[in-house]
Amino acid sequence: MSDNALPPSPARPTVKRRGARISLIWLVPIVAGLIGLSMAVHDWMNVGPKITITFRTAEGLEANKTQVKYKNVVIGTVTAISLSDDRTHVLTTVELNNSAAPFTRKDSHYWVVRPRIGAHGITGIDTLLSGAFIAADAGSNEETTDRFAGLETPPPVSFGEKGKRFILHTDDLGSLDIGSPIYYRRIQVGQVVSYHLAKEGKGVDVEIFINSPNDQYITTDTRFWNASGVDVTIGAAGLKIDTQSLTSIISGGIAFREPNYSPNSKAADANAEFTIFDDQATALAPPDGDARYIRMRFDQSLRGLVVGAPVDFLGVNIGKVVSVDLDYDTKTQTFPGIIGAVIYPKRLGAANDKLEQIGGKGDPDEISARILGGFVEHGLRAQIRNGNLLTGQLYIAMDFDPKAPRVAFNPKLRPLEIPTIPGSFDKLQEQLQTFVDKLSKLPIDQVANNLNGSLVELQKTMKQVNGDVLPQMRGTLQQVQKTLATANESLGEDSAPRQQLSQTMDEVQRTARSVRVLTDYLGRHPEALIRGRTGDAAPGSYKAAPSSREINLEPEQ
Amino acid sequence: MNGIPFAHEHDVCLCHTCGYVCPAGTSTCPRCEAPVHARKPNSIARTWAFLIAGLIFYIPANLMPVMFTTLFGSSSQNTIMSGVLEFIEGGSWDIALLIFIASVVVPCLKFVVLGTLLVTVQRRSTWAMRERARLYRFIELIGYWSMLDVLVVALVAALVQFRELSTIEPRIGILFFGLVVVMTMFAAMSFDPRLIWDAEVEDV
Numbered sequence: 001m002s003d004n005a006l007p008p009s010p011a012r013p014t015v016k017r018r019g020a021r022i023s024l025i026w027l028v029p030i031v032a033g034l035i036g037l038s039m040a041v042h043d044w045m046n047v048g049p050k051i052t053i054t055f056r057t058a059e060g061l062e063a064n065k066t067q068v069k070y071k072n073v074v075i076g077t078v079t080a081i082s083l084s085d086d087r088t089h090v091l092t093t094v095e096l097n098n099s100a101a102p103f104t105r106k107d108s109h110y111w112v113v114r115p116r117i118g119a120h121g122i123t124g125i126d127t128l129l130s131g132a133f134i135a136a137d138a139g140s141n142e143e144t145t146d147r148f149a150g151l152e153t154p155p156p157v158s159f160g161e162k163g164k165r166f167i168l169h170t171d172d173l174g175s176l177d178i179g180s181p182i183y184y185r186r187i188q189v190g191q192v193v194s195y196h197l198a199k200e201g202k203g204v205d206v207e208i209f210i211n212s213p214n215d216q217y218i219t220t221d222t223r224f225w226n227a228s229g230v231d232v233t234i235g236a237a238g239l240k241i242d243t244q245s246l247t248s249i250i251s252g253g254i255a256f257r258e259p260n261y262s263p264n265s266k267a268a269d270a271n272a273e274f275t276i277f278d279d280q281a282t283a284l285a286p287p288d289g290d291a292r293y294i295r296m297r298f299d300q301s302l303r304g305l306v307v308g309a310p311v312d313f314l315g316v317n318i319g320k321v322v323s324v325d326l327d328y329d330t331k332t333q334t335f336p337g338i339i340g341a342v343i344y345p346k347r348l349g350a351a352n353d354k355l356e357q358i359g360g361k362g363d364p365d366e367i368s369a370r371i372l373g374g375f376v377e378h379g380l381r382a383q384i385r386n387g388n389l390l391t392g393q394l395y396i397a398m399d400f401d402p403k404a405p406r407v408a409f410n411p412k413l414r415p416l417e418i419p420t421i422p423g424s425f426d427k428l429q430e431q432l433q434t435f436v437d438k439l440s441k442l443p444i445d446q447v448a449n450n451l452n453g454s455l456v457e458l459q460k461t462m463k464q465v466n467g468d469v470l471p472q473m474r475g476t477l478q479q480v481q482k483t484l485a486t487a488n489e490s491l492g493e494d495s496a497p498r499q500q501l502s503q504t505m506d507e508v509q510r511t512a513r514s515v516r517v518l519t520d521y522l523g524r525h526p527e528a529l530i531r532g533r534t535g536d537a538a539p540g541s542y543k544a545a546p547s548s549r550e551i552n553l554e555p556e557q
Numbered sequence: 558m559n560g561i562p563f564a565h566e567h568d569v570c571l572c573h574t575c576g577y578v579c580p581a582g583t584s585t586c587p588r589c590e591a592p593v594h595a596r597k598p599n600s601i602a603r604t605w606a607f608l609i610a611g612l613i614f615y616i617p618a619n620l621m622p623v624m625f626t627t628l629f630g631s632s633s634q635n636t637i638m639s640g641v642l643e644f645i646e647g648g649s650w651d652i653a654l655l656i657f658i659a660s661v662v663v664p665c666l667k668f669v670v671l672g673t674l675l676v677t678v679q680r681r682s683t684w685a686m687r688e689r690a691r692l693y694r695f696i697e698l699i700g701y702w703s704m705l706d707v708l709v710v711a712l713v714a715a716l717v718q719f720r721e722l723s724t725i726e727p728r729i730g731i732l733f734f735g736l737v738v739v740m741t742m743f744a745a746m747s748f749d750p751r752l753i754w755d756a757e758v759e760d761v
Contacts, residue, residue: 023599023602023603023606025599025602025603025606025607026606028606028607028610029606029607029609029610030608032610032611032612032613032614032736032740033610033613035612035613035614035617036613036616036617037615039621050646064634129629130629130632175635447631
């Protein structure tokens with residue numbers, strides 16, 4: 001104590017005293033509290049709406065683990081999964097983030113993303129490892145709700161995508177499905193969004209979505225046609241297979257285009273309505289306009305005439321058969337066929353315009369009755385003709401036949417009835433029938449009997465010939481052969497007569513030569529006949545005319 | 558008690574750094590110039606402050622996720638307790654116990670012990686003073702073992718980075734947990750165990 005005693009200091013060092021009663025150290029818990037509080041507040045603020053989504057199955061979903069994502073951004077988590085009261089579906093409680101408020105709009109969609117293999121490819125492959133998640137798509141409705149029905153398949157069009165929706169009418173859905181592609185010049189520009197039966201179940205309304213900017217190509221004159229499957233046509237140019245894409249073969253598709261000439265078309269409004277045609281050709285054909293229903297009565301078999309068979313007018317297809325029925329004629333006790341058909345006057349083109357002018361004013365039915373009446377007067381007749389000899393398909397041809405017997409035309413009758421004449425094939429059949437009838441009238445039996453007798457006679461003669469004539473013939477022939485052999489012998493090269501003949505011929509030749517010399521000599525010296533031969537005019541001095549054969553002069557006599 | 562006088566009876570105090578006996582009232586040690594005080598200044602208040610701060614931080618540390626695991630695309634967040642439960646469900650009782658002790662038992666023990674010490678000191682209780690002193694030393698010893706959790710997360714997050722296959726990322730909870738450990742250690746440091754014995758003497 002004494003050794004290390006401090007030197008006595010005059011003034012004791014001042015002792016530091018803290019002035020503040022409350023230590024600054026308390027700032028530490030205050031700051032901690034503030035941080036904790038701020039986090040609590042932040043959490044509380046971030047707690048978004050709680051919604052319940054119903055699904056058919058909770059496959060792949062897990063409470064507190066499965067996330068709800070929108071564009072792959074987590075917007076919430078599944079907090080509980082339970083069965084509904086009636087145990088038909090699963091209730092999934094989801095806590096959304098505060099920022100996910102738009103996802104409580106009434107038309108928001110929720111669906112479970114799982115690996116899916118479809119005609120449009122494979123989706124959700126990443127969920128194989130990570131497990132399923134719930135995908136969300138916000139709606140646009142102002143009203144909100146906390147109960148949603150989860151979709152089983154992803155919606156084809158997500159909210160906010162630019163484009164237009166249109167409604168297409170069709171008789172039946174065919175192979176179309178939600179997500180089926182829409183093609184424009186074979187480029188996919190949209191897809192089928194939904195479909196439902198039209199009112200009263202007559203047809204199907206298909207809702208499609210065309211993505212922007214391709215929606216501008218839909219005009220008021222655009223034609224849609226079913227591009228599903230493969231279109232195989234065998235024509236003069238050979239086999240032609242036409243299809244839009246592989247996808248459309250499997251899952252169907254719709255294609256559209258506007259006719260090459262459509263001057264008055266404007267861009268179509270959203271939700272405009274169109275019709276789906278069966279194929280491109282019918283789709284792009286000029287509009288048929290109003291149909292007129294006509295009726296025809298045929299007294300012949302209607303086998304091969306089907307509903308849909310074409311109706312030709314001078315070779316132009318103007319309509320089709322819509323009904324094939326039988327009638328009963330009590331007078332003749334026959335069953336005439338009644339053919340109902342629709343014709344599209346507009347298909348006549350310019351002719352129709354002129355006819356309408358001629359037809360005058362009034363009810364369109366009346367006008368057409370008037371026009372048709374005039375035609376019938378001039379010999380307009382319907383006829384069933386054979387379109388294809390192989391398949392036996394028939395069509396109805398309307399032609400002018402001036403020779404046709406006059407028929408009364410009733411313009412008041414509805415539907416209008418067109419008089420008919422038997423078909424060309426029918427005529428041929430008739431002619432064939434008469435020919436066969438005539439053939440059957442021939443006395444074939446009698447002829448055959450006569451022929452039979454003659455044949456017996458012939459057989460007898462032949463027997464005689466064989467027995468008597470032939471052996472004699474053989475003897476004669478042998479005789480002839482002998483004679484010929486003798487002749488051959490006598491005419492041989494070394495035979496005596498031949499030698500003699502040769503000598504004789506030489507003699508004759510010589511004689512002829514001397515005669516010629518004599519005649520020549522006499523020609524020059526006719527006086528020799530009287531005077532005899534003079535010495536100077538020896539035949540040796542004569543020079544014969546040039547000849548192919550050299551003349552051997554006779555030795556002087 | 559045993560005749561040896563108390564330092565304050567002689568108006569001296571001990572320098573904590575170099576052990577020099579300084580006259581009472583000096584602010585710095587004349588030999589090593591370290592600050593000199595008879596008791597840790599404001600010990601009880603500081604300990605209380607750090608203890609409360611630690612307690613506050615302990616709430617988010619347990620509520621917030623400490624770890625974010627992505628394994629083959631399936632991601633999950635774990636709080637401390639959910640991790641423990643997961644290990645129990647997985648059958649790893651030992652690891653679960655280890656984590657439970659390091660991250661739940663030890664911090665809680667520290668809160669309780671420090672709280673008890675502070676209360677008894679403030680009430681100048683003479684109850685089981687020797688045991689309390691031992692308890693304090695024990696607390697100081699095990700204090701940093703709580704950092705085990707933080708270290709595990711830091712290590713695992715650094716090691717498990719296989720991009721798509723599996724990733725582990727630390728989450729905000731572990732920061733709070735680290736703060737809890739730091740706060741409790743500060744609390745333990747600011748507590749002056751001599752205060753336990755001051756209860757024997759009336760006028761300190």
